[in-house]
Amino acid sequence: MHISLSSLEKENFKESIIHKMDARVKLILTLLIIFYITAYNSIFAILLVEIYLIFLIVLSKLSLIYTFKRIALILPFGGTIALFQPFIKGKTVIYYLFGIPIYQEGLTFGMLLFLKVLVSVTSIVLLSSTTPMYEIINAGRKLGLPKIMAMLLGLMVRYLFVMYDVLENTIKAQKSRGFNRKNLSYKKILHIFGYTVGNLFLRSYEQGEKTYLAMLSRCYSNGSDLFPYKKKIGVEDLTMMLVTVIVLVLANFCFN
Numbered sequence: 211m212h213i214s215l216s217s218l219e220k221e222n223f224k225e226s227i228i229h230k231m232d233a234r235v236k237l238i239l240t241l242l243i244i245f246y247i248t249a250y251n252s253i254f255a256i257l258l259v260e261i262y263l264i265f266l267i268v269l270s271k272l273s274l275i276y277t278f279k280r281i282a283l284i285l286p287f288g289g290t291i292a293l294f295q296p297f298i299k300g301k302t303v304i305y306y307l308f309g310i311p312i313y314q315e316g317l318t319f320g321m322l323l324f325l326k327v328l329v330s331v332t333s334i335v336l337l338s339s340t341t342p343m344y345e346i347i348n349a350g351r352k353l354g355l356p357k358i359m360a361m362l363l364g365l366m367v368r369y370l371f372v373m374y375d376v377l378e379n380t381i382k383a384q385k386s387r388g389f390n391r392k393n394l395s396y397k398k399i400l401h402i403f404g405y406t407v408g409n410l411f412l413r414s415y416e417q418g419e420k421t422y423l424a425m426l427s428r429c430y431s432n433g434s435d436l437f438p439y440k441k442k443i444g445v446e447d448l449t450m451m452l453v454t455v456i457v458l459v460l461a462n463f464c465f466n
Contacts, residue, residue, distance in 0.1 A: 221272055222342045227446065228270035229340045233349035235447040239454050240337045246458050247329045253318075255461040256325045262457045263332045270340050280335045281328075288327040295320030343367040369417060376413050380406055 222229075228236075243263075247256050267277055299320075300313025337346070344364060351360040389402065 221276060221339045224271050224340075226270045226340070227450075228266060228336075230446070231340075231450055232441060232443050232447045233341050233345040234352055235443060235451055236337055236341055237346060237349045237353065239451060240333045242454070242458070243333045244330050246462075247326050250462065251322055252461075252465040253322055253325060255465040256322070256329055258461040258465070259458065260325065260329050260332060262454075263329065263336060267332075267336055270336070272336075272339050277335060277339060280339070281331050284331050284335070285328065288331070289324050292320040292324035292327065295323060365421065369414075369421070372417065373410065373414055377406075377410055380409060 243259060247259060250256070267274070296312045296316040297310055298313075298316060300315030300317075302314040303311045304314045304317070305312045341349075344367065347355075347360050347363050347367070350363075351357070384402070384406070394402075
């Protein structure tokens with residue numbers, strides 16, 4: 211399963227109601243949803259929030275295959291923990307799998323944990339797919355993110371794509387010279403891999419030095435504000451915020 215960095219940006223510039231929303235509102239709603247599912251332990255309430263997020267994904271005209279691929283790529287990092295809960299948590303045994311007891315309390319907790327991770331990942335993927343990264347950083351700066359953190363995040367996002375292109379060019383250069391790991395020993399593969407990582411590190415360092423000198427030549431200092439934000443929150447933004455709050459309140463009252 212592979213998603214190129216360029217495809218991450220293509221989804222950001224589609225035209226939809228969600229794409230046109232103020233980045234500050236989307237960031238606040240994402241954090242609100244994550245805090246909500248962290249605080250409540252109702253499976254059905256969390257499922258309702260996930261259904262609402264899927265509705266927003268459809269409303270934003272995102273590619274469902276692309277979106278589900280991104281969710282599937284991130285989900286295992288947190289969702290894997292939920293798989294072990296039925297075997298280690300609880301006292302009521304409901305089944306034996308190859309002699310290993312499965313506990314009812316652990317199964318319920320594992321499902322709850324998995325759904326919480328799923329909703330969190332879905333909300334973050336929706337935010338990043340409908341909002342360019344620099345807008346998210348701008349919104350964070352407007353909401354109180356320190357200047358130095360905003361600057362570091364901005365540089366990281368910009369040069370992540372640059373260094374990814376450098377890595378791709380390095381791999382292409384190796385293949386053009388007949389590199390094929392199937393025909394090499396494990397020791398030789400590690401040697402080439404180490405050379406590639408070292409080369410990428412040196413290029414990253416050189417790029418960082420060039421970037422810093424370029425910033426200094428443009429009068430950069432600690433007081434420079436790299437992320438001015440002048441966009442105003444509109445009626446559509448407030449409406450979407452109200453709808454989201456209503457969904458969360460209904461989920462709370464109906465299933466708690």
